[in-house]
Amino acid sequence: MARIKEPRVKMPEQEPQRRINDFEEVNLGLSMELAQQEARRCLQCKKPMCMEGCPVRVNIPGFIGAVAKGDFTEAAKILKQGNALPAVCGRVCPQETQCEAKCVLGVKGEPVAIGWLERFVADWALTQETPVEEQISIEPNGKKVAIVGSGPAGLTCAGELAKLGYEVTIFEAFHEAGGVLIYGIPQFRLPKEIVKKEIDSLKKLGVKIELNVVVGKTVTLDQLIMEEGFSAIFVANGAGLPVFMNLPGENLKGVYSANEFLTRVNLMRAYRFGEYATPVIRGSKVVVIGGGNVAMDAVRTARRLGAEPAILVYRRSREEMPARIEEVHHAEEEGIVFEMLTNPVGILGNDGGWVKGIECQRQKLGEPDSSGRRRPEPIEGSNFVIDCDLVIEAIGTRANPMVTQTTPDLKVNKWGYIETDETGMTSKPGVFAGGDIVRGAATVILAMGDGKRTAAAIDAYLKK
């Protein structure tokens, strides 16, 4: 089989030395030629394993086959049937642990670049004047559904329900829709223009988005049902509450949660301070604590704002880091310093109340813990100080209790996440939930999968 020998194409990227000075997207996207070349590597398996790796079961061989033939319209149609936000997923999904991990080409060589092809097709479709989707005629059924939160779960559910004829309103606390896609994931990984276009196409389906509505404060779930006539509600308000480590010195000036740092830079555009009014501390030496996607985004953002060095401190070793491989690789190219097996024990300040350093302790790996990963254990007497003027903590997030506290009959588990049955319905009839507020911090595609599945469940519930 000659095709197996054909190497996987390379993603054209912006030069590391250039990109650390701006927020332009790192991956430039495949050209038409490269995309077709890559698509031809696909074996078109009879029993496509890749689809089993995809939480929303996109018809992967189908759309890739169409790309290979040069029929991009067909490719886009197939892709959009399975995935409402392909331009987003093509950029941020962890394909290496999902579809691409199952690709049979990966057994002996490199898997087909499914994510890059997804992005190629989605971007191509976004540049077309006439929308590629089948023009479906929507029959309004007169029923109203409310959605809390405009992240990937809420957006997907809204689109599905709108297509079924429901009058859908999304209530979003922030002044801009998109959830983590807007306030968390940086411009250089997911340009905001892409998210905006996806949201615009939802609006064309008739979805209404009411911004600046903090459900639980501005209006309660009960009011939406009793006073505003919504027949069902999908709660998808994410898991956005930052967790702090409770280190001594944590309230010094120059300590951020990753959420605050990224919100200032992404949502409020503080990287263009002057033109935009929100300031952000631009550290000259920055330490980010954590090892996931959020930590990686924070440290690469700090680097772009001028940090030299930008250091990632993580208590386990590189193998245990939950961040996507591509992001770790990009971070390395950008000169991010990795301090592995290192745990902070305190933040040090100067007389003016600003951060001047962070005291850390080296760790060694012990026995596996409940997560199956080897537990880090402190090495006595190994303490040392890293000089820095900004510390960003990216050690995780929790459920925001704003909705659940004001809805006493909504059952939550001991961590505050909402409990649902397999259809996504909560303990409160007519109220469904999905995405991070049910799963804890997870992924874009899982949130979208919840949105899609729950839309079907809401439809079934309202037809009863």
Add this chain to the structure above:
Amino acid sequence: MFQIVDKKQLSENVYRLEVQAPRIAKAYRPGQFAILRIDENGERIPLTIAQAKPLEGLITFIIQAIGFTTRRLCGMKAGEAIRDVAGPLGRATELERFGHVVLVGGGVGTAVIYPQAQALKDLGNRVTAVIGGRTKELVILEDELKSVCDQVLPCTDDGSYGRKGFVTTALSELIEKGEPKVDAVITAGPVMMMKAISDLTRPFGIKTIVSLNPIMVDGTGMCGGCRVTVGGKTLFACVEGPEFDGHEVDFKELVDRLSTYRDAEKQMVESHRCKLDGIIK
């Protein structure tokens, strides 16, 4: 968009804006605030809701023009619109029947105590308001407070109006006189004033509620930028406050954290100051 329907100047740097925000007006309870953003390029700033008219769908802000955003806001006219207003945020004041409550408002902090005065009165409290400003012009809402309080004591630093001296002096006299005994103090204003009030009431064991004003971004608990130390614990003021037990608050830390963006804010004001009229655009 949230339209400004009315604007009034209350003192040299203090303005009152009445804004159309029907959802917020309906949900509001005294003690809560809103976060607003003037336009696409604006920052999000918290402001206390001084009054709400649920039937008309209106809320009132009382704003002191101190920096880039508040100055721009105070330069807006009736008929113009604010792009984003989210709220009501924070916990409502835990109002109860204390007995004799003294409300202490410093400068624009008077906007915070004003809605509380009416609510406390309705609960059957005796309500005294002590309101202060550097000069006569800076004492605001005196007439409004007079209509709901049993007693209003204006104070000015320079003696140009009311009694001369700080609000603490007036409060300390009230406590000493004890006619009737002071059962609770609720205060809002400059941080150092709230600290002084808390220090004053501590030895008497008088319950003292302060309204804290840390820097905020989202106002919904999602960033932690507003964290304050109360009773040795770190709390997010936007969701667990903004009101706290004044005897437990680490005021020094709050003052320090409020200076975080001082240089950046100065830069913003200077670069947007109109060369001709000196107005912030």
